[in-house]
Amino acid sequence: xxxxxxxxxxxxxxxxxxxxxxxxxxxxxxxxxxxxxxxxxxxxxxxxxxxxxxxxxxxxxxxxxxxxxxxxxxxxxxxxxxxxxxxxxxxxxxxxxxxxxxxxxxxxxxxxxxxxxxxxxxxxxxxxxxxxx
Numbered sequence: 001x002x003x004x005x006x007x008x009x010x011x012x013x014x015x016x017x018x019x020x021x022x023x024x025x026x027x028x029x030x031x032x033x034x035x036x037x038x039x040x041x042x043x044x045x046x047x048x049x050x051x052x053x054x055x056x057x058x059x060x061x062x063x064x065x066x067x068x069x070x071x072x073x074x075x076x077x078x079x080x081x082x083x084x085x086x087x088x089x090x091x092x093x094x095x096x097x098x099x100x101x102x103x104x105x106x107x108x109x110x111x112x113x114x115x116x117x118x119x120x121x122x123x124x125x126x127x128x129x130x131x132x133x
Contacts, residue, residue: 015095018093018095019095019115021050027052027053027096027112027114027120028049028050028051028052028053029051029052029053029054029055029122030045030049030051030053030054030055031054031055031056031057031124032045032054032055032056032057033056033057033058033126034056034057034058034059035058035060036058036059036060036085037056037059037060037061037068037087037089039070042054042056042070042091046070046073046091051093052092052093052096053090053091053092053093053096053110053112053122054090054091055088055089055090055091055122055123055124056088056089056090056091056124057088057124057125057126058085058086058087058088058126059077059079059086059087059088059089060084060085060086060087061077061079061087062079062080063079063081068089068091070091072093072094073091073092073093073094074091074092074093074094074096074098075089075090075091075092076089076090076091076092076098076101076103076108076110077089077090078103078104078105078106078108079105080105081105083128085128086105086106086126086128087105087126088103088105088106088107088108088124088125088126089124090108090110090122090124092110092112096112096113096114097112097113098110098111098112099111099112099113099119103124106125106126106127106128107123107124107125107126108123108124109121109122109123109124110122
């Protein structure tokens, strides 16, 4: 019979595996225009790819919509102040320290402290088709 481990032992094991992956292959970052976010879409992306950071564009969340809560991840989001659609989010795996985040409804950046203390800036930009550069 297999010995049951408590939740904290599993978490430690997962953390050790994650640190080993970061040391051997680095941090994995992805980006996707989701054209309207849903937890199903996020779970499909995160379940298909081993990502530590996921940048999303066109979340289409309004100010009145509830906050995104994704177990095992920190969510930094920016919603549009006016208009429909738009909105961006950066989803960061727990275990990666978010030192600083800045942004508005069209762009955002997060400064991450990864294993070993190294700092990494990740940017996420969305320019609506009607915007002039």
